[in-house]
């Protein structure tokens with residue numbers, strides 16, 4: 001078999017991709033970078049990477065031997081570094097080749113982790129504010145090589161020429177931008193200074209800023225990161241960290257937790273928010289990599305439950321994405337997230353064990369966050385469940401306090417059930433917790449794991465009714481006519497009526513109406529509506545007799561006593577409907593349309609009756 005002779009066909013020869021630089025810059029500015037201001041971050045980052053490479057070349061050089069100088073006078077922005085610099089060959093290879101980076105060249109692959117950049121596109125961000133990038137550089141690797149000048153333009157063209165050594169006597173690189181008219185917002189001297197401080201305040205090499213008005217350059221990062229400074233006492237240290245947190249986030253932290261994970265070279269602080277945040281709302285954290293601020297909105301460094309803190313961290317080995325505004329979701333990030341979560345747990349444990357005041361303030365603000373955490377975390381549950389606040393028949397109290405007075409803790413399954421029974425249950429000496437809020441019922445049921453002496457049971461209507469005193473036979477008999485009328489009036493709601501004596505006497509009636517009973521009624525109603533059809537048969541077959549709503553009238557209540565004595569059938573009926581309506585309103589559950597119209601009607605009937613009586 002012979003192969004077709006493609007090589008002879010000139011149209012099949014290998015060609016090189018053409019890059020439309022303007023299109024590429026447009027793509028970056030709209031889809032990669034959040035704002036043109038990132039040009040300064042990229043220039044700073046290149047300068048810092050160049051210093052890192054220079055120190056690798058000259059490890060004996062003193063720590064402050066090399067630095068970065070920024071200059072902006074309104075007409076140019078210049079970033080000058082004492083870094084490793086570039087030879088002419090480097091300029092062709094790295095500056096003029098989009099997507100190529102010296103920071104992942106093979107021979108230094110093992111050192112790549114030392115650099116912030118790696119994609120070989122960062123420099124293009126300068127085209128967001130200028131049409132030309134001017135670079136003069138001299139290599140520290142080849143001290144004898146001449147200085148080299150590169151001019152790259154936004155249309156994709158560039159020039160390179162060598163310059164006499166005097167043009168750049170020492171190794172390093174100077175990048176100069178002449179901003180476009182529309183980029184003044186990002187290139188004014190004050191703005192350049194502010195951006196440098198914003199991105200570079202934690203950089204570990206000295207960076208200065210000069211606005212061209214004379215005098216020495218102002219330091220951009222005069223001090224090391226607050227956690228890297230030495231303090232005379234632990235108290236001064238924690239106050240300084242709290243002050244830093246306040247400066248960065250604008251709130252006074254409830255407490256400041258130091259973060260330190262040597263394995264990934266991570267240091268920083270977590271500031272505990274002094275006020276509750278809506279559950280599930282995640283706050284962004286400030287993430288620096290090798291001192292450079294990457295993101296103010298990084299969510300991924302902590303698990304979702306940690307929404308009660310905001311962190312500032314500086315890490316060596318987290319990998320930024322090409323936009324630099326988020327982090328690669330890799331194993332390191334997962335390990336960092338776990339380790340930081342562990343640190344927060346340890347802080348909670350310490351507060352629980354030795355700082356009750358701090359714990360109380362923390363739980364007051366963040367009990368919801370802690371509840372969501374305790375549901376999945378046995379250790380947190382064991383430490384904190386007793387201290388968590390719940391709504392109970394003794395008011396808002398901690399579970400510990402409540403469990404001391406009630407060996408058996410009853411818990412409702414909804415807020416409305418709790419509203420229905422709270423006053424009466426507490427008068428009957430029952431201890432009930434409102435289990436209707438997210439996590440609460442689940443958590444209360446786990447109380448015996450922490451306090452084995454206590455038991456927990458769901459409160460069903462039968463438990464409560466069993467605690468209400470029956471009335472004597474005579475009273476029951478005397479009330480029977482009224483009760484029969486009332487049952488008749490409320491039959492449409494599948495509601496039974498009973499008479500009991502219970503405290504508080506001010507409560508005329510209690511509507512015991514469990515969720516299951518309501519579902520059952522809806523099912524019955526549907527079955528009636530669909531009678532005859534297949535669906536009706538199915539629903540009918542599902543129908544249970546058991547749960548019905550029950551209106552329990554309170555024989556101790558003066559109004560109920562008066563109602564029981566009503567002879568007039570219509571008025572008896574209306575009063576029963578009104579008592580039902582009032583009890584349904586008190587339960588604060590959503591009313592069905594028939595119930596709303598019943599309340600309306602009974603109110604008007606009673607009004608009419610009262611007016612008739614007066615006239």
Ligand SMILES: Nc1ncnc2c1ncn2[C@@H]1O[C@H](COP(=O)(O)OP(=O)(O)OP(=O)(O)O)[C@@H](O)[C@H]1O
Nearest residue numbers: 046050094101102103117118119120121122123173
């Ligand atoms: N100040 C500088 N000193 C020395 N070399 C530099 C400097 N600025 C840029 N370079 C060279 O130009 C290359 C391309 O820079 P560019 O900012 O586009 O990408 P990068 O920093 O390598 O990666 P990233 O796209 O992640 O920023 C760098 O890899 C580096 O070799």
